[in-house]
Each structure stands twice: as C-alpha cells, then as structure tokens.
Amino acid sequence: MNTKTMLIVDDEPRTRQGLKKTLDTWSDGKYDIFTAANGEEAIEFMQKQKVHILITDIRMPEITGLQLLKAAKEQDINPVIIVISAYSEFEYAQEALRLGVTNYLLKPISKKVLIEAVESAEHSVAKQEQAGMIEKVVDKKLVHLYSQNPSNPEPIREAIEYINNSLKNEITQKEVADHVHLNPSYLSVLFKEHVKLTFSEYVTRRRIQRAKELLITTNLPIYDIAEESGYKTAKYFIKIFKEMEGVTPSAYRKNNNERAF
Known part of the structure; x- marks a missing residue:
C-alpha cells in the first residue's frame, strides 16, 4: 500500500x-x-x-x-x-x-x-x-481555530489545547472548566461566544477529524480508531461518523485510500 x-x-x-x-x-x-x-x-x-x-x-x-x-x-x-x-x-x-x-x-x-x-x-x-491529507480531513468550522486565535481569552485557548490533547479520553465540560479555573456554566457561554460552537460540538468535530486522519494514514481497524478518537464502542462511533460525514468510516477510508505518508 x-x-x-x-x-x-x-x-x-x-x-x-x-x-x-x-x-x-x-x-x-x-x-x-x-x-x-x-x-x-x-x-x-x-x-x-x-x-x-x-x-x-x-x-x-x-x-x-x-x-x-x-x-x-x-x-x-x-x-x-x-x-x-x-x-x-x-x-x-x-x-x-x-x-x-x-x-x-x-x-x-x-x-x-x-x-x-x-x-x-x-x-x-x-x-x-x-497537503492533500489536510484538505481531506479539514473541518471548515475548525479552520480558524487551528492556529489558536490569539484574540481568544487565555482560558479558551487553554480549554482548546486541553481538549485536543485528551481526545482519546472521556472529556466533560466540568473537567475542562476545573482545568481552566472557571465555573462550567461560564465556560459554556465563553466557549460558544469565541469558538462559535458549543463545547460538545467542538469535542465531536475534533474527534471525527482525528478519526479521519487515522482512517487515511493508518491500517488500524475501525474499533481501534473508535477508541483512539474517544468512543467507547465502534457502533456509536460509526453512527456519529455517518451523521457528520454522510458515509461510514469504512466507506470514507475506501474513498480516500491513498495514504498521505
């Protein structure tokens, strides 16, 4: 391959x-x-x-x-x-x-x-x-966050970094709020205001993007990719992936089967 x-x-x-x-x-x-x-x-x-x-x-x-x-x-x-x-x-x-x-x-x-x-x-x-792989996996709604917008308040930048580094784990809003020393409700409002996505939408989009990267660049089976992307069961991962991308993870891999590396 x-x-x-x-x-x-x-x-x-x-x-x-x-x-x-x-x-x-x-x-x-x-x-x-x-x-x-x-x-x-x-x-x-x-x-x-x-x-x-x-x-x-x-x-x-x-x-x-x-x-x-x-x-x-x-x-x-x-x-x-x-x-x-x-x-x-x-x-x-x-x-x-x-x-x-x-x-x-x-x-x-x-x-x-x-x-x-x-x-x-x-x-x-x-x-x-x-460059081709980035184009395939990029989520348009996340583009402006890739370079960590310096105008975002520091707690939001820290929250995004914490989420990005913890995708494999279960991530709760309270856990992230504790990490950045904010009340969970206030973090929720601040997050939506600056990221233009709710906390849970952002987590889901980042997880699916991570899954897309793994589907294109590795031969890992779907259940391993589900786990690496933070989903406890492959069945739930496939359901969410299809809702987001319009195809199953297997079909996505088949359509983009030229490896980037």
Missing part, C-alpha cells in the same frame, strides 16, 4: 532502460518503476494509474515532453516532474519551470545527479500528499 509509482518517458530505449536500472537499484522496492517510449503512451498510463514522479525527456517525436506536461496539466494529472534533455536552450527550461517542473537535468546524466534529483522529488511528493 506504501509503494509509489514512477514513470520514465524517453524515446531512446537505451536511455530509458539505463534510467530504470539505476532507479530500480536505488529504489529497493519503494517505487514501482515503469517506462513509456513516447508522450502518448505516458498520457495513457497516467490516465489509468496515479504517477507520483514523472521523469521525461523534453525532445521526443510527435508529442514532446513539454506537450506531455501540458496535456497532463489540462487533465489535472499532477505528478512531481523531472525533465531530462540533451538541449540546454533557455526557453525549454523556462517553459518547463512554468509547467511545474521541479528539476531540469542535462544529458548525459550521472547516477549521482539523477538520484539526487529523484530524492528531492520524493520530498515534494511527501509535501503534496500532506
């Missing part, structure tokens, strides 16, 4: 196979590495399977590397891109950068330079996926 995909596109068989051999040895099973002899083959492949890193020659017959990148972009296919070329003309590099290329390598490419470029691309893949 963790294996990622790399695609090498070059019309020269020796170059194509040489790059693949070097990267197969470096990858040691981390990547499934495929090759394509031209831009058309590459587009067909990327339409069927997600490609995390694309390495493409820039000068190829029929569909050039730049045309391949444009076609991918138009179809919302967004791998991390490394361009290789025997040509150093500035306009190619300029256009490649405009199309989101992270590295532009000139032939002949040493193994060291190739591997350094791919390792750099790996970091970009991780950043892309982390």
Whole structure:
C-alpha cells in the first residue's frame, strides 16, 4: 500500500532502460518503476494509474515532453516532474519551470545527479500528499481555530489545547472548566461566544477529524480508531461518523485510500 509509482518517458530505449536500472537499484522496492517510449503512451498510463514522479525527456517525436506536461496539466494529472534533455536552450527550461517542473537535468546524466534529483522529488511528493491529507480531513468550522486565535481569552485557548490533547479520553465540560479555573456554566457561554460552537460540538468535530486522519494514514481497524478518537464502542462511533460525514468510516477510508505518508 506504501509503494509509489514512477514513470520514465524517453524515446531512446537505451536511455530509458539505463534510467530504470539505476532507479530500480536505488529504489529497493519503494517505487514501482515503469517506462513509456513516447508522450502518448505516458498520457495513457497516467490516465489509468496515479504517477507520483514523472521523469521525461523534453525532445521526443510527435508529442514532446513539454506537450506531455501540458496535456497532463489540462487533465489535472499532477505528478512531481523531472525533465531530462540533451538541449540546454533557455526557453525549454523556462517553459518547463512554468509547467511545474521541479528539476531540469542535462544529458548525459550521472547516477549521482539523477538520484539526487529523484530524492528531492520524493520530498515534494511527501509535501503534496500532506497537503492533500489536510484538505481531506479539514473541518471548515475548525479552520480558524487551528492556529489558536490569539484574540481568544487565555482560558479558551487553554480549554482548546486541553481538549485536543485528551481526545482519546472521556472529556466533560466540568473537567475542562476545573482545568481552566472557571465555573462550567461560564465556560459554556465563553466557549460558544469565541469558538462559535458549543463545547460538545467542538469535542465531536475534533474527534471525527482525528478519526479521519487515522482512517487515511493508518491500517488500524475501525474499533481501534473508535477508541483512539474517544468512543467507547465502534457502533456509536460509526453512527456519529455517518451523521457528520454522510458515509461510514469504512466507506470514507475506501474513498480516500491513498495514504498521505
């Protein structure tokens, strides 16, 4: 499930196979590495399977590397891109950068330079996926609280931090009120005023968000995720999750089954 995909596109068989051999040895099973002899083959492949890193020659017959990148972009296919070329003309590099290329390598490419470029691309893949996961799990009503609004009174900031660190446990309003040295009724009023959610709504939303993170980034069974998110039974967790997200936890995991890490 963790294996990622790399695609090498070059019309020269020796170059194509040489790059693949070097990267197969470096990858040691981390990547499934495929090759394509031209831009058309590459587009067909990327339409069927997600490609995390694309390495493409820039000068190829029929569909050039730049045309391949444009076609991918138009179809919302967004791998991390490394361009290789025997040509150093500035306009190619300029256009490649405009199309989101992270590295532009000139032939002949040493193994060291190739591997350094791919390792750099790996970091970009991780950043892309982390951003994707945040987008998937984010709760719009909690967004403004992520950075802990400094204008919130200190007891509210402390209450939010306490809740966030205690999601696995049973959390009562009285317990949190005691922690921040406030009367529970006053905490309730203050919380609603500044967080724009009731105490229990906030706790539920944070628990479901935690569950979403675990569903996407781990293989933990549903009952373990229920427990990690603060629910005593999987049945109740599934009920609340479906009310909030419109699907069961299992369906949510299936729909977002590309792991972020």
